[in-house]
Amino acid sequence: MFDIDACAVATGVLDDKSFSVTAGTWNINVFPSTIPAPQEVGCMNSIFPDGSALVEASSPTSAGNLDYILRMVLGESGKKIDYGELEGMLADSDARFTDVLFYPFLYGSNAKIDAEGCFIGVRSSTTRDQLIRSVYEGVAFAHRQHMEQLLKVLGHKPKSVRISGGASNSQQWVQMFADIWGIPVETVSGDELGGLGGAMCSAVGSGTYKDFNDAFQHMSNVNHRFEPNTESAAIYDRKYAAYEAVMSGLNSVWTLLRTMQDFLER
Secondary structure: OOHHHHHHHHOOOOOOOEEEEEEOOOEEEEEEEOOOOOHHHOOEEEEOOOOOEEEEEEEOOOHHHHHHHHHHHHHHHOOOOOHHHHHHHHHHOOOOOOOOEEEOOOOOOOOOOOOOOEEEOOOOOOOHHHHHHHHHHHHHHHHHHHHHHHHHHHOOOOOEEEEEOHHHHOHHHHHHHHHHHOOOEEEEOOOOHHHHHHHHHHHHHOOOOOOHHHHHHHHOOEEEEEOOOHHHHHHHHHHHHHHHHHHHHOHHHHHHHHHHHHHHOO
16 A cells, blocks of 8 residues: 555545545545546556555645745744644634635646746735735635546546545635635544554455445445535636636747746756
């Protein structure tokens, strides 16, 4: 096993009725499928422990970007970042709070090889909290872009998304994911879900449990479900359309920036 399919097993994503999302350093979105994804969709295929295909769309555009920006904005004083305070800020704001767009391409892109991380729409009246919330939203938009790749393979929305990774520790962020994706998002109890998935695989292999579903029933469980908020989802649909349109318009700009960087490095 490796960490991606281990997290899928640990969250009970054992068929194409649900997606497994890991929102951590990487933006990972997968589902088990009886048919591998065709090459033209741009997804990857690997082998799931039950022998089916694991269809994956991923890039380094997830919570690692938030960690970097928080260190830049809040960590200069050397104080520990207060995630409880950030959780309160998210709870006290909503989908209308900021019109700034953030592109979470600090470590690489899921849009274009030359794409760079950036804020769009910053002005003198923009507040620190508006900048930070735009980072949370930008990460969720990058996940949505990958999910739309998976939907081209599956052909319809899954019943739910099971989430793991550092972002799953923030209930406000998980709710934002549900609103932006328009799909219910579920969390499971426990930490280190990749390790748990490996243990579940061992339990099945040793005959302790008859299959992965049996192992999930005994070793893991869904502890919370976040339903999309209809009003917020409608706002985020508009913002995501803007996110995609601006990103498309930046394609030639990123190429020019790369040319300039190559010149300066000579």
